[in-house]
Amino acid sequence: MIGVRGSDRILTLEQYTTQYLKQAQKGDDGAREIILSEAKSFIQKTAVNFCARPLEWGLDDELSIALMAFNEAIDRYQDNRNIPFLGFARLVIKSRLSDHFRKEARHKHQPLEYQTADNSTIQLETEQAWENYLREAEARERQEEVVEFQRELSQYGISVSDLVEASPKHKDARENLIAVAKQVVDRPDLIEQLIRTKRLPIKELDQICGLHRKTLEKGRRYIIAMALLLHYKERFIYLYSYLRLTGWSCGEEGSNCG
Structure with missing residues (x-):
């Protein structure tokens, strides 16, 4: 929970994005900075969970990549997507971190490409590849979230x-x-x-x-x-x-x- 500047009201990160997302997408740098600042804890948790190790701001490249991915999510998000913004942002962060690790491992292929039998790389149509990834990743995350919530409830004796x-x-x-x-x-x-x-x-x-x-x-x-x-x-x-x-x-x- 976080306090709004100049107000006694308390806002959650979700409420911050609801209030400032449209403004940020229209080019309001101040609104974008507010969202990015308040989202740093969410960004760090997402990156830490994905990387499965502690990460510190200013020390680990993964956090910088995750921050840029969240910023990208602000630009790419559309209201007509059947997905909450933070869920969408989490998918983008994971995608960009995956790209990073593939590059670190010096793989030839990238997430929006595939290789033919003669090893020539063919670029997939960007939006089509992105939408396919998004649908598959979102469906997987929804299923995983339900299973995780069931495990959480079981600790309280609830099925x-x-x-x-x-x-x-x-x-x-x-x-x-x-x-x-x-x-x-x-x-x-x-x-x-x-x-x-x-x-x-x-x-x-x-x-x-x-x-x-x-x-x-x-x-x-x-x-x-x-x-x-x-x-x-x-x-x-x-x-x-x-x-x-x-x-x-x-x-x-x-x-x-x-």
Whole structure:
């Protein structure tokens, strides 16, 4: 979570990109610098996970490559893509790091090329090759993210079938539980307790939320799942985006708890 300059409001990286992306694409260098500055932690985490080793700014070329890739993603992103911007940016970073490692290994071919039998290189049509890569990589990442979230839930004794069964059928009930999950994430002591004990702090929530204790206990599995998505939103980019699109109007603007 990061604070907006000159304001008491707190914005997430996703909200920063939503607010400034269009301006950056239209040539506003100030907006672009804001996005790049606030995205450095995301860029570093993505590069570290891909390279599977620690990386430091100013010391490792991979971070410079990842930063340039994120900047490229700002220019290439289109609203009509069925993918959240941060998911798209992560794909571009991984693609450019792959290019880098291929070059380091002195391979002959590049990601947008292939070799014929006589070793002559043929350049593929750039946009076609890029779109093919994007579709395949996005589908793979979505699947991997679901599997990773299932593993995360299992640490809390929750299965996918449990989550489906526990999901409220009515929009109001769903939004109320998501608001509780947001309250958990917004309180460092509560999210720390949840992650440490793998149990929902119902006693504490009962004191600060306007929902009955029985409602909290009944919605325990759903609240935990939503709290994890909110807390790890940059780790579960696609699932978090789906949550915002389908199950959540109160979102990050408000909460029924207080």
